[in-house]
Amino acid sequence: MPIIRRLPDNLVNRIAAGEVVERPSSALKELVENAIDADASRIAVKLVEGGLTSLEVTDDGCGMTPDEMALALERHATSKLPDEAIEQVATLGFRGEALPSIASVARFTMESRAHGAEQGWKRIVDHGQLLSEGPAALPPGTRVRVENLFAKIPARRKFLRTARSEYAACLDVVKRLAMARPDVAMTLDHGERRILGLQGEEGLVNRVAQVVARELKDNGVPIDLERGTMRLTGIAGLPTYNRGIADHQYLFVNGRPVKDRLLTGAVRGAYADMLARDRHAVLALFLDLPPEEVDVNVHPAKTEVRFRDSQAVRGFIVSGLRQALSIGDKRSAQSPDAGAMSRWQAEPVRGEPSPALRSIFEGRDWSSPAQGVADAGQAWRGPDAGVMAEPRGRAEEAAPASAYDQDYPLGIARGQVANTYIVAEAKDGLVLVDQHAAHERLVLERLRSAGAEEAVARSQALLIPEVVEMDETSCDRLEGAADALAKHGLAIERFGPSAILVRSLPHAIARTDPEKLLRDIDDDLALNGEALLLGEKLDLVLATMACHGSVRAGRTLRVDEMNSLLREMERTPRSGQCNHGRPTWVKLSMEDVEKLFGRH
CATH class of the missing domain: 3.30.230.10 (Ribosomal Protein S5; domain 2)
Structure with missing residues (x-):
């Protein structure tokens, strides 16, 4: 029989490092979390080649004494659990595995100076072996440098990605931790470039x-x-x-x-x-x-x-x-497309003169005086597409222009473009409304307020209940969610150890395949712990009903209909976006309009 033996510490640390340190970003996360737990107010991160060559974290936290530094490099040694109540942990780290794990798979240099100490201390560990230690000159705080990660473990080194990919992962780690503590100033340097420079006074x-x-x-x-x-x-x-x-x-x-x-x-x-x-x-x-x-x-x-x-x-x-x-549901993303704005500002340029203009101005010597003014000919008899576009607007009976009021955030309708977009004038700018997208959202909210969600989820009993065979764990999950599914109109019950009996389906999706539906819901339960899929399917049915029941693009609206639509948008929840996430309206501020004409 094989002999059971106790593994050496260096091998134990490398095994633990496989769980804690997967790539440079994993080591960086642990080091920055340690700095935050040390009550640092400033943290500086430096990367070389995305952390593959080296990564360094410097903080102005509480620092450590030489004895504490030696203890910190031992497994399961930590200052973050003063007692055994692990369920009360309030720090980011608590396992006591990160530093010895990192030191076992890289060249690890740690310098630290406790507040009030006359000098700092340095320890250098190379893949688990202590190389040197001694005094170090640095301000109060801690500086940790990790170099050549997995240099002596080629099997792990070859799984690392390119420097660009590792840098992206490190940047994501710093961003997340910077958001977690907006009161801590953080900087990130990659090579010679400063990537982030965050002060500690911005607020969340x-x-x-x-x-x-x-x-x-x-x-x-x-x-x-x-x-x-x-x-x-x-x-x-x-x-x-x-x-x-x-x-x-x-x-x-x-x-x-x-x-x-x-x-x-x-x-x-x-x-x-x-x-x-x-x-x-x-x-x-x-x-x-x-x-x-x-x-x-x-x-x-x-x-x-x-x-x-x-x-x-x-x-x-x-x-x-x-x-x-x-x-903020009546708001819409207010950043106009840069390409569209540039086309607003570009002057229309025609490459070639129109045939009508060419026939008028060519064929005559303009250096000699004209003998008389003759008839201009057929070229001036009617509109020419090359000279002037035919009028495309609607002629309506003149009426006094409505005055806008501060109570109308979306303004007063002034007209319609391409029978699709409503042009409105607000007190602070020009508003364009997509009539179909806006009315689609209004219809959906009306259906909801009228109880259409319950109508869509109304169940339709199957003439012959269908038995769906599934594995026992899936049946257990579905049985546990039966009450929640019944609220959506799906009535199921357990039918033996490995089968589910479907008695009714939601009315809106009564023609769906019960077996496929149950398997999709089971996957959803396994992934999210709750049956979200069925609710989303019914929401999609409701959104489809709203889409087909709304004003279509290309329909001519009267001015009073346009204003009625605008007023209802101002009263309706989530009217800033349609059912598919697109904006229902955009605004061009008066300042932007004036910039188009060079007034500012």
Whole structure:
């Protein structure tokens, strides 16, 4: 039989490093979190070749004594758990694995000086072997340098990506931690370039806007809500301000950056009927709740969490986001397309003169005096497409122009362009409204207020109940969600260990395949812990009804109809975007209009 033996410490550290340190960004995350836990007010990060060659983190935190530095490089040694109550942990780190793990797979240099100490101390460890230690000159705080990660472990080194990819991952880590602590000043240098220079006085909203996108501040709504012991803060982008990937969703639990499926599903549910399926919201959400209500000791990287009451957390986030968006729901992303604006400013230039002008001005010697004025000929008898475009507007009986009022944010209708866009004059600018997109949202909200959601979810009993065979774990999941599914019109019950009996389907999707529907819902339950898919399917049916029941593009509207549409938009929730996430209106400020004509 093989002999059981105790592994040497250096090998144990390398095994642990496989869980904690996957790439340079993993090491950087641990070092910056340590700096934050040390109550640093300023943190400086320096990268060379995306962290592949070296990465350095310097802070002005509490610092360490030489004995503490030696102890910090031993496994499971930490100052962040003064007692054994791990469920009460309030710091970012607590496992005591990061520093020895990093030091076992790289050349690791740590310099530190405690506040009040006369001098600092330095320790150099190369892949788990102590090379040297001694006095060091540095201000109070700590400086850690990691060089040549996995240099002596070629099997791990070859799995690292290019310097550009590793730099992108490191930048994402710094951004997330910078948002988590807007009171801490942070800088990031890559080679000789300064990438980030964040002061510690911006405040949460300004810090998020600086890190994510500056236009988010103008196209987002602030969030500050409480429910019981939970608090939700941050900034959520308007549905019309969205991205094609979900990489711009930053989620935090008790100040810790996390990537949690429950929170991601809650965000998707909150924006369900306001975004197209291939678009994603831009936001930064900070959830704070008592430490005993969340388990952060799920994964060594500490990016996953588990909630004691996950449904309460999800419901709070969904309702909180919807409530915040309902405050700014009549707004639309107000950044005009740069290409469109440039075409407004470009002067129309015709390459060749029209045939009519050529026939008039060619064939005559203009240096000799004219003998008399003759008939201009047929060229001036009627409109020529090359000289002047035919009039395309509608002639209406003249009426006194309506005066705009400050009570009308979308202004007063002045006309219609291409039978699709309403032109309105507001007190502070020019408003263009997509009549179909706007009316589509209005119809959807009317259907909801009239109880159409319940009508769509009304069940239709099957003449012969259908039996769907599935594995036992899937049946367990569906059986647990049966009550929630019944509210949407899907009636199911357990039919033996590995089968589900479908008795009725939602009326709106009565022709769907029950087996395919149940398998999709089971996948949804396994991924999100809740059946979101069925609700989304019914929302899609409701949105389709609204689309077919709204004013179509190309329909001529009277001025009073246009104004009625504008007034209803001002009263209706979420009227700033259609059911697919596109803006329903855009505004060109008077300042921009005057710039087009060179007045400013």
